[in-house]
Amino acid sequence: MNEIDVLQQICLNLNEGDKLKEKLPAETLYEEDGTEVFTMKTHRHQEIILRDYQEEPYLNMFFSFQGLSSSKHLYSGIEYSLTDNQHMVGYTPFFEGDYSLKGNMLEIFGVCMKESYFQKLIVTDLACLQQFWDNVQKGVETGMTSHPMPIIWQQRSVINEMLNCIYQGQMRKLYFESKITELFFLQAEQANNLPKEGFLLLKSSDREKLNAARQFIQHHIFEPLTIRKISREIGLNEFKLKKGFRQLFGTTVFDCLTQFRMDYARQVLLDTSKTISEVAYTLGYSDPYNFSKAFKKHFGFLPSKL
CATH class of the missing domain: 2.60.120.10 (Jelly Rolls)
Known part of the structure; x- marks a missing residue:
C-alpha cells in the first residue's frame, strides 16, 4: 500500500x-x-x-x-x-x-x-x-x-x-x-539516502539510549571516544548504536562527534584569545594542520578566516 x-x-x-x-x-x-x-x-x-x-x-x-x-x-x-x-x-x-x-x-x-x-x-x-x-x-x-x-x-x-x-x-x-x-x-x-538494508525497529527505550549517546558524545568531546566505550556507557549493543544513531539523527556517531568538536572550536576562536594551535591540541589533534583541514571540511573555510 x-x-x-x-x-x-x-x-x-x-x-x-x-x-x-x-x-x-x-x-x-x-x-x-x-x-x-x-x-x-x-x-x-x-x-x-x-x-x-x-x-x-x-x-x-x-x-x-x-x-x-x-x-x-x-x-x-x-x-x-x-x-x-x-x-x-x-x-x-x-x-x-x-x-x-x-x-x-x-x-x-x-x-x-x-x-x-x-x-x-x-x-x-x-x-x-x-x-x-x-x-x-x-x-x-x-x-x-x-x-x-x-x-x-x-x-x-x-x-x-x-x-x-x-x-x-x-x-x-x-x-x-x-x-x-x-x-x-x-x-x-x-x-x-535510505539504507538498502532497511530501518531498525527502534523501541522507545532504544531512542532514549540513543539520545543519551548523543549527550554523552557532546559532553566528552575532548576524549578519544570509541563505539565500544559509548556502547557500554549507554547500555546498547554496538550494532544498534551505529545503525540506530544514523537512523535517528541522520548522521554517524563520529560525524556527530566532529560536529560538536568543530562547533566548540569555532565558538572558542570567536570568543576567546586562544590560538588555533591551542584549540587543536585541546581537541586531541596532534597537528594544527590536521585540525585546520578538518575545520575547513566542516565549515568550508579555514579557522584563520574567522
Missing part, C-alpha cells in the same frame, strides 16, 4: 466546512495561499474513526510523534499503519476513505499543500525527487518512499521552530514558507 493513503486521511482538508477538523483537537498554526500547517496533541482512550473525502490534488507531509495512525481505502480495503516517531511525504490526486487514530497519547504534525503551492517545491536534483515529481506531473498517487521513515532530530528541530514561531503578518508568512521548504528537503534528503 502506498504511504500517501495515510497522509491524505490524517492531513485535514483546507475547506472551511471540513467535518474532520471539527471533531479533532487540531490547532492550525498557519493557513494561507493553499497551505495549512497543523498540530495535534491529546490524550485518547478510545479509537477515533473518521471518513474523509477530497477531490483535488494535495501534497502532504505528515509526522507522527506518538500514537498509532491507520488508514483504509473505501474501495480497495487496503490498510496501512504508522507507529511512533515516523513520517512520510506524498501526493494524491483524490481520496475517499476512513482513518483511525488511537493510543493513550497522540501527537502529530502535518503540512497540507494544494497544487498552487507545492509547484514551488518542484526540483529534480535528487534521484528520489526526479521519480516523485514525474509521478506527480502524471497525476499518479505516489509517495517519496514506499514506507514511512524515522523522524530525525533535524526535522524535529524545524518543527519545534514552527511550533514556537512568534512572528505575525508577512514575517510569519515568510517564516513558515521557508520552514516548510526546509522540512520538505530534509525529508527528500533522508529519502534519497
